[in-house]
Amino acid sequence: MRILGTGSAAPKNVLTNQMLSTMVDTSDEWIVERTGIRTRHIAADDETALTMARDAATRALAAADIPASRIKLVICASVTNELRCPSLACSLQRDLGLPEEIMAFDINAACSGFIFALITASEFLKADDCALIVGSEVLSRITDYNDRSTCVLFGDGAGAAVIESSDEPLSWITTVKGDDQMLMIDDYIHMDGQAVFKFAVETLTRSIRSVTEKAGLTLAELDLIICHQANQRILASASKRLGVAMDRFFVNLAEHGNTSAASVPIALDEAVRAGLLHKDMRVILAGFGGGLTSGAIAMRWS
Numbered sequence: 001m002r003i004l005g006t007g008s009a010a011p012k013n014v015l016t017n018q019m020l021s022t023m024v025d026t027s028d029e030w031i032v033e034r035t036g037i038r039t040r041h042i043a044a045d046d047e048t049a050l051t052m053a054r055d056a057a058t059r060a061l062a063a064a065d066i067p068a069s070r071i072k073l074v075i076c077a078s079v080t081n082e083l084r085c086p087s088l089a090c091s092l093q094r095d096l097g098l099p100e101e102i103m104a105f106d107i108n109a110a111c112s113g114f115i116f117a118l119i120t121a122s123e124f125l126k127a128d129d130c131a132l133i134v135g136s137e138v139l140s141r142i143t144d145y146n147d148r149s150t151c152v153l154f155g156d157g158a159g160a161a162v163i164e165s166s167d168e169p170l171s172w173i174t175t176v177k178g179d180d181q182m183l184m185i186d187d188y189i190h191m192d193g194q195a196v197f198k199f200a201v202e203t204l205t206r207s208i209r210s211v212t213e214k215a216g217l218t219l220a221e222l223d224l225i226i227c228h229q230a231n232q233r234i235l236a237s238a239s240k241r242l243g244v245a246m247d248r249f250f251v252n253l254a255e256h257g258n259t260s261a262a263s264v265p266i267a268l269d270e271a272v273r274a275g276l277l278h279k280d281m282r283v284i285l286a287g288f289g290g291g292l293t294s295g296a297i298a299m300r301w302s
């Protein structure tokens with residue numbers, strides 16, 4: 001699999017730690033020390049999972065610079081589409097004028113959604129085919145702003161990638177452990193923070209190690225690791241356990257917080273735009289979250 005282009009979109013409105021401290025009993029100091037998060041983007045009334053997905057996908061398609069006729073598959077990962085039906089992916093097909101002779105559907109694998117979608121697409125695509133993969137979330141609409149243990153963590157945004165099939169096989173690994181106690185979403189997000197933290201560190205460490213081995217690499221050969229951006233301390237703990245320096249982990253959570261399925265593609269797009277990815281670099285993409293789910297991909301950037 002080759003990534004031809006990436007894009008992302010974040011709402012203009014920003015919710016700072018200072019603003020949150022006027023809403024619940026918290027402080028900038030506590031949030032920064034426990035999470036590393038300083039701000040998160042919050043959708044305005046007229047911004048939805050679809051409008052953000054459209055902006056991110058438009059940018060990714062422009063960066064990929066391919067005719068729309070090459071797109072054979074659209075997968076959107078989200079837990080916050082306004083409608084049960086049509087799916088985000090079907091609405092995107094219409095709004096972006098993509099061909100009708102394709103498949104388009106949404107998946108819910110929470111914060112691992114973009115990784116699961118990338119793996120699904122890469123296994124599906126035939127030679128010369130391309131796919132549009134999007135993660136888009138308006139988590140602010142399912143965040144309880146009276147609950148200080150969750151409301152400081154989440155933000156809104158979307159990220160997208162256009163991929164094409166390539167001869168090089170993708171190394172990937174996934175896990176699923178059905179659990180509705182640690183992390184569950186009904187009208188709002190409910191979470192046992194400490195248990196999720198422990199799960200996240202263990203699963204992230206294990207999946208990065210396993211996928212690296214599967215790709216025939218050593219941890220020392222990894223150039224850049226782009227993980228789901230949940231908490232700075234989760235990334236720091238994984239870095240320590242793996243013995244891989246933090247400077248090889250891409251981190252943007254101070255600005256965005258946790259944007260669930262949008263988190264990995266936003267980080268990927270920001271890494272691309274920052275000029276951090278070069279040909280032949282060994283890159284890991286990794287996600288973990290509700291379900292419980294986890295997934296990691298090892299790829300050579302080309």
Ligand code: COA
Nearest residue numbers: 025026030034111148149152193194196197230231288289
């Ligand atoms: N501001 C101030 N105090 C807060 C707070 C906040 N926003 N949120 C919780 N606290 C308090 C708790 O009430 C508790 O107080 P107490 O000791 O008087 O009972 C204290 O801080 C410690 O709470 P605890 O839950 O042990 O904190 P923590 O160090 O585990 O940090 C999280 C809480 C949520 C930041 C952390 O557990 C976490 O990030 N978990 C993973 C969450 C995640 O990434 N979820 C998505 C995965 S995809």
